[in-house]
Amino acid sequence: MPERDPRRLAAWAAAGVVLALLSAWYLTRSRPAADAAPPPAVATIAAAREPTAEPDAARGARVVVDVSGAVKRPGVYQLTTTDRVEDALERAGGPTRKADLTALNRAAKLEDGRQILVPTRGRPATAAAPPASGSGGGTGAAPSGPINLNTATLEQLDTLDGVGPATAQKIIEYREQHDGFKTVDELDQVSGIGEKRLATLREKVTV
Template identity: 85%
Template sequence: MPERDPRRMAAWAAAGVVLALLAAWYLARSRPTADAAPPPAVATIAAAQEPTAEPGAAARGTKVVVDVSGAVKRPGVYSLTTQDRVEDALERAGGATRRADVTQLNRAAKLEDGRQILVPTRGKVATATAPTTPGGAAAAPEGPINLNTATLEQLDTLDGVGPATAQKIIEYREQHGGFKTVDELDQVSGIGEKRLATLRERVTV
């Protein structure tokens, strides 16, 4: 058996090592590498900016217009809100007169648009505002109208009495503390004996 050359054996061994390293390098190069996982995206959520109501808007309420008449110092039409009450309307009208009987009113009631607040005098009974027809005119009451508690709209339903005369009747009763008799109507400007005769059966005190 021929002797093996040690130098040749070493050369073959070195060549084997080199081939092994090349193979390992090639395999390492050809192996698919996993893509680096991207860093988790940080989701930013913008806070929704909800429209904020104007401070105090709800507390102020809706605008209403009311008619304050009867035994008050400054009767008239006033603008308030649905959050206001009858007491607030009386204050806007200068307050009640000395002859007023505010115990007949619910001063804690909230206001409604188009409402009339009629403040009666002592000894008189407060009446509700006359309902209106679809056309807007006040419905004529079935019985006689009380001169001391009737509203302008109720007086306007009387024959021969228009809005101007009705207002004069209200002003007279406020200035004189109410009517004592029906015949006092002839003291109101615009009502003479003839018109008074036609009104006697339609009014009372």
């Protein structure tokens, strides 16, 4: 058997090593990139997208205001301290066509117990102040002179003998629907006021 040349064997071995290295390099280059990191949990995404709840303090405390005068639905409404006079007017159905809004600050913030009196064009408005702090929660004493049926507030009408809050509200609604009272005798057209009650009120009211 012929003797093998050691130099030739070494050359073949070196060639094999080079071939193995080239194969390993090729496999490394052709291997796909590592999988991307998994997306964040669905719950985490949902929590990130969910809007932050508004603190209760930002909504403002509740207030009760009396909206009367030239509005479509006069009455007492609950709103918040962050609301404005304009919001109270909207709750009352909005102003009537004969309402005079020039003397009304519709951007003012609301205060608890405030009366918002919307005057009628051509008639003087009676300013209504917020309730005084301290003792006393009633409507106060009756005015010393006759009450003007066309400008009186619900509280002022309520001080008249035989006129409660419900009848006072009807008087306000009547004057808005009929563009005010022309005479005191028109009171007998208001539901709840008859001849006897009108006789007791005639000297206590005016137009």
